[in-house]
Amino acid sequence: MSDARVLAEQQIWAAVTEGAKNQAFNCTNGDVFTWKSLWKVLCEVFDVGFVACEESDEKFDWLGMMKGKGKMWDEIVEKYELLETKIEDITCFEALNVVLNYRFQHFCSMIKSREFGFLGYADTLKSIQMWVGRLGAMKMIPRR
Structure with a gap:
């Protein structure tokens, strides 16, 4: 890190x-x-x-899990009066899949x-x- x-x-x-x-x-x-x-x-x-x-040994698919969760993030943004953002603008689940699934x-x-x-x-x-x-x-x- x-x-x-x-x-x-x-x-x-x-x-x-x-x-x-x-x-x-x-x-x-x-x-x-x-x-x-x-x-x-x-x-x-x-x-x-x-x-x-x-x-x-099973890979966890962060991208697959988070697919379609944009609406849920929009609800969180509204509920907590957060800065208006889209989930794909503040995250990169593709990169998370890579770093969290290293086999070494x-x-x-x-x-x-x-x-x-x-x-x-x-x-x-x-x-x-x-x-x-x-x-x-x-x-x-x-x-x-």
Whole structure:
């Protein structure tokens, strides 16, 4: 995961740091993140019950599940007086299908960035809580 603040900080650092010129750097928050750890945090943020589930080899089709749910999102927008948006303008279920159905553990290292002097980081789970709060304050998603 890459918090937008860490990404911006790294881009500025790379632009003004002579030793970073013409280098390619990964950018993540610098902690260990698994998608499995996300669901409990989201349940806490939205004040809904968490139900643990067993992992399986069967792919879950987010795109198929969300097909035709635009009307439901429109009702949520109206009920919570959110900024008028269409579900397809604020989501990408195709991308979610890809990242949540990897059949291997994906790791990304910040070692090169650190060796060159960039030390920015963020706690991913706290970052998610903060960004969800900001989206709620902006009336993009319902607040609890």
